[in-house]
Amino acid sequence: MSRLRIERRRSSPASVEGGRIRRDPRAERQSAPPSEPARSEPNPASGRIRRDPRAARGPQRAATQSERTVAATPPRIQVENPACLILAVPDLDDGRLSSHDRDLLGAARLLADTAKGAVAVLVPAGCPEDFAAAGVDRLLPASLAPGYAPEAMTGAVLAAIARLEPRHILFAETPTGGGDIGRRVAAALKETTAHRVVRLSAEEAASRDQGGRSDFLRRPPRILLIAAEATDPPAGALREARPLAIMEVPATPLRIADGGLVATDPNAVPLAEADFIVSAGNGVTDWAAFHDAAAALGAAEGGSRVACDAGHLPRARQVGASGTLVEPRCYLAFGIAGAPQHLQGIQRCQRVVAVNTDLHADMVKRADLAIIADAQAVMPALSKLAREKRHGP
Amino acid sequence: MALEVAVLLSVGRHPASLRGRAAAADARAVELALRLGSRALIRALHAGDPAEPALQDYLGMGLETITVLRQPAGCDVLPALAAHLAFSRPQLILTGVAAETGPGSGMLPYLLADALGAALLANIAELAITGAGIGALQALPRGRRRSVSAALPTLATVSLASPAPRPWAFARARRGRIEVIDLPPGPPVAGDVREQPARPKPRRLKLATAGSAADRLRAATEIQAGRGRLLVDPAPEEAAAAIYDYLLEEGILSPPGKS
Numbered sequence: 001m002s003r004l005r006i007e008r009r010r011s012s013p014a015s016v017e018g019g020r021i022r023r024d025p026r027a028e029r030q031s032a033p034p035s036e037p038a039r040s041e042p043n044p045a046s047g048r049i050r051r052d053p054r055a056a057r058g059p060q061r062a063a064t065q066s067e068r069t070v071a072a073t074p075p076r077i078q079v080e081n082p083a084c085l086i087l088a089v090p091d092l093d094d095g096r097l098s099s100h101d102r103d104l105l106g107a108a109r110l111l112a113d114t115a116k117g118a119v120a121v122l123v124p125a126g127c128p129e130d131f132a133a134a135g136v137d138r139l140l141p142a143s144l145a146p147g148y149a150p151e152a153m154t155g156a157v158l159a160a161i162a163r164l165e166p167r168h169i170l171f172a173e174t175p176t177g178g179g180d181i182g183r184r185v186a187a188a189l190k191e192t193t194a195h196r197v198v199r200l201s202a203e204e205a206a207s208r209d210q211g212g213r214s215d216f217l218r219r220p221p222r223i224l225l226i227a228a229e230a231t232d233p234p235a236g237a238l239r240e241a242r243p244l245a246i247m248e249v250p251a252t253p254l255r256i257a258d259g260g261l262v263a264t265d266p267n268a269v270p271l272a273e274a275d276f277i278v279s280a281g282n283g284v285t286d287w288a289a290f291h292d293a294a295a296a297l298g299a300a301e302g303g304s305r306v307a308c309d310a311g312h313l314p315r316a317r318q319v320g321a322s323g324t325l326v327e328p329r330c331y332l333a334f335g336i337a338g339a340p341q342h343l344q345g346i347q348r349c350q351r352v353v354a355v356n357t358d359l360h361a362d363m364v365k366r367a368d369l370a371i372i373a374d375a376q377a378v379m380p381a382l383s384k385l386a387r388e389k390r391h392g393p
Numbered sequence: 394m395a396l397e398v399a400v401l402l403s404v405g406r407h408p409a410s411l412r413g414r415a416a417a418a419d420a421r422a423v424e425l426a427l428r429l430g431s432r433a434l435i436r437a438l439h440a441g442d443p444a445e446p447a448l449q450d451y452l453g454m455g456l457e458t459i460t461v462l463r464q465p466a467g468c469d470v471l472p473a474l475a476a477h478l479a480f481s482r483p484q485l486i487l488t489g490v491a492a493e494t495g496p497g498s499g500m501l502p503y504l505l506a507d508a509l510g511a512a513l514l515a516n517i518a519e520l521a522i523t524g525a526g527i528g529a530l531q532a533l534p535r536g537r538r539r540s541v542s543a544a545l546p547t548l549a550t551v552s553l554a555s556p557a558p559r560p561w562a563f564a565r566a567r568r569g570r571i572e573v574i575d576l577p578p579g580p581p582v583a584g585d586v587r588e589q590p591a592r593p594k595p596r597r598l599k600l601a602t603a604g605s606a607a608d609r610l611r612a613a614t615e616i617q618a619g620r621g622r623l624l625v626d627p628a629p630e631e632a633a634a635a636i637y638d639y640l641l642e643e644g645i646l647s648p649p650g651k652s
Contacts, residue, residue, distance in 0.1 A: 175516040187503035195498045209497050216496045217587040255512035259540030269536030276645050330645040369639045371632045372625040381633035
């Protein structure tokens with residue numbers, strides 16, 4: 001016992017034992033000057049000085065640190081001499097890539113990768129979307145006027161086909177977007193299409209039809225109309241998205257005039273299609289105020305199972321697993337606690353606003369904006385405010 | 394003077410019983426044409442078998458006559474339709490967006506419009522005759538509608554979002570007549586296509602391919618949580634203002650004065 005204590009005391013100052021020099025990292029650290037003083041700044045969150053053991057360990061680590069920062073900016077994959085080009089024409093509804101557009105770019109990526117080719121995308125000039133992360137190698141901007149002009153767009157696609165000579169031309173199968181433009185292009189070129197493609201590989205494209213009962217398999221023709229979720233969106237490294245010279249669109253006779261979007265009765269369209277839903281649950285007792293709030297905001301009405309069971313709303317308005325699975329851009333819930341079945345129904349909602357008296361309700365956890373208040377007080381205030389802002393006080 | 398309207402009819406199939414019936418989109422095209430009333434002179438056209446029982450469904454909606462261009466099964470009906478329409482020259486052609494049977498590619502309206510030099514309006518839900526031509530509402534996703542107009546002649550494809558067809562009546566079906574025109578059969582439909590029963594595909598889960606393994610696990614298992622702004626017991630006016638500002642900020646409501 002005593003012998004051990006002596007040995008310890010001896011070794012600590014001299015660090016010589018049996019002829020070997022023993023390293024004392026703690027002593028070295030304390031004697032060395034702080035190598036990077038900037039690192040010991042107080043943490044903004046807690047205000048405490050944060051210890052950085054890696055910085056204190058000295059300059060031999062600094063090299064790897066700088067290597068790591070270089071590696072953190074991901075390299076962009078460049079394709080210099082592609083074997084072929086795959087032209088994708090995304091819908092870009094209000095200037096953004098939709099999830100269907102991303103699936104389309106995934107299909108283009110799949111065809112390009114198997115043929116060692118490159119993905120080119122036709123966009124209106126000045127589109128703000130970031131295409132490098134969407135697996136795009138070349139960007140072909142076309143001088144297109146804003147607004148709905150399918151004939152001008154068809155002319156632009158035909159000009160792009162003449163310029164790039166792509167192996168495949170891909171459209172998103174949407175009724176008034178890519179599905180329309182793609183068929184116009186196919187009719188102008190007198191070619192066949194593979195429509196509603198639900199599965200795609202380099203050898204085979206499967207078109208779903210016969211009322212959804214059959215798949216029609218064939219070699220992928222030049223023009224492909226890709227259904228949503230047919231392929232996964234492109235993932236992985238960033239691509240170059242090199243912009244090509246702006247393409248002037250040849251003048252085409254325009255026989256269709258765009259009159260713009262028109263206001264429609266939101267309750268006239270099916271709930272699954274609705275863009276903005278105001279929904280009521282068990283916490284709503286003042287139904288006149290609820291209908292008034294929905295009308296003032298121009299939203300479709302929905303309800304939980306409880307509200308529909310009680311007969312306050314028709315069954316077609318029920319949101320949830322046993323009602324309608326809705327995907328509006330915004331879902332405003334009054335007095336809904338958020339049963340799991342109801343939350344399943346709003347799983348695809350982009351934004352949720354909840355007004356509820358219970359702070360611990362699941363709907364409050366799900367919400368992007370949660371208000372702990374009585375719906376009966378908030379609904380009239382909201383409709384009054386909306387009417388004032390719209391028509392003046 | 395009444396507008397000459399041609400409605401192209403195809404044979405649909407009931408999704409459960411697989412029995413022949415009027416195609417849903419084509420029946421809606423008939424409905425839109427009938428709603429034009431006395432301002433339209435309607436000619437209904439079908440290319441195929443004149444003895445097809447599904448044609449009675451269209452007659453039962455109130456059509457007086459259906460003209461059938463006799464064509465054998467399995468041949469391309471486009472040449473027959475194009476030849477007949479080039480001869481009769483209707484100012485407006487209505488049809489459903491795609492056939493319900495066979496590989497309904499939805500290409501026929503586009504090829505016909507191209508052959509006849511007509512403007513094409515896709516996926517319309519409502520229709521009106523205007524002074525210069527045709528005004529229509531186009532059905533967009535999310536229940537939105539766009540107003541479009543086109544000069545005559547026009548071919549319009551009718552969406553399933555248009556008004557439901559009127560009820561069928563037996564007496565009307567008995568009164569209606571079927572006229573047959575014999576035309577040379579078209580070429581057989583190209584046969585390099587293999588048909589197989591559709592396999593249902595599960596809806597895709599939310600993908601998380603980027604990030605570390607811990608991130609992917611969290612994305613797969615965590616309850617989807619919102620951005621989480623929380624107001625506890627605000628005054629009703631304050632709560633209303635918070636909701637209204639959020640809706641404006643996210644672009645759900647258009648700013649006042651714009652609409």
